[in-house]
Amino acid sequence: MLSRTVLTVAVVGAFFASQTIAQTTAGAADGSFTYQGQQKNISQASSADTATMARFYDLRDGCEGLCIAPDIAANDVETITENTVLAFMANELSNGTGLLIDSRLPSDRALGYLPASASIPHTLVTPENLLLPEILKALGARSLLGAFNFSDAMTLVVFDTGPTTMDAHHLVNALIAAGYPAAKIKYYRGGMQVWATLGLTTEGLSS
Template sequence: MIRHAAFIALLAGPVPADPVRIDADRLSVTVQTPDGPVEIMRAQDNEGVITGDFARTSRACPPFCVQPMSPAAGVTTIGELELLDMLADPEALVIDSRTREWFEGGTIPGAVHMPWDRITDQLGALGCTADFEGWDCTQAREVALFCNGPWCGQSPTAIRAMIGAGYAPEKISYYRGGMQLWRLLGFTLAEGG
């Protein structure tokens, strides 16, 4: 198994004289993971392209229908810069809500895997406490959920289930671009699992 640092170095390569930055001020962002710090940056290959499943433009709908910009009232939809800020915030949690096979194919460094179809069983890990009516999530963490991209319904479904179980929508962010846009922008990947 390739460790995180070696995997990142393999993807990022050497930084060229004119580096590909995240934004005008940042070349990289370091996030803490259970395996230690990981530096997230964009691939430094100006010839880089997406291949495989994430290069596909069309999938049968249903189930792969274009998702709404916001999966539920009160939920904030975010982009990559906001997601990077959440990854760097030790109080926030970024959740990869995809199925295990997708997660194992690579994920966003620092993301925690909580499959969309079992997320309400794991609300205790997010700061909710069980009560007689279900869950009390008044002390729950700020979270961001993502899945495969604008055509993936896993994180929107998980978000609606969380809200239905008592999670405040204002504590939930939705990274709609998901893994497809993360890869399109050449960001660092981590091994899932």
């Protein structure tokens, strides 16, 4: 179970991000931003690294055969591409109104993750988890007499391994079931698989 301290540190870090990301040419991203006091650089390699790509194609999602994630995670949740993720980093993430959420389990996140993303495994957002109210509060929801007001909640971009897995789909729907507004959630379906295939910067690569 995710501790309150770990979650709070991950979320609060978004409020200290400032950045500039620009597409210098069509299809190429180059820029940097500051997150939790550290400079993060986003760039696109001239060619994808096959070893990095391969680490995100171990299909362990519990499907019989190949999973194919739906194009839409839930009604009123926008499905976005890499360019929109980069714009999100440049805007909502940098001004503290948004959070980039990795919905994978810690064992999968250890393989690598998007820069400045916070880990909220989809398995934590359940009615049975006594920390669920704290998770929602960390995302900007306000609690009053046992009810939540999401008017100040952050805009979320949720991702997972990619189109062959369902973690992001599960987290998006669990958040909505908990009352989070669908209009404040975006679904990056490409996830780590497409991000790595495009040669974009990935952090936390394990050996």
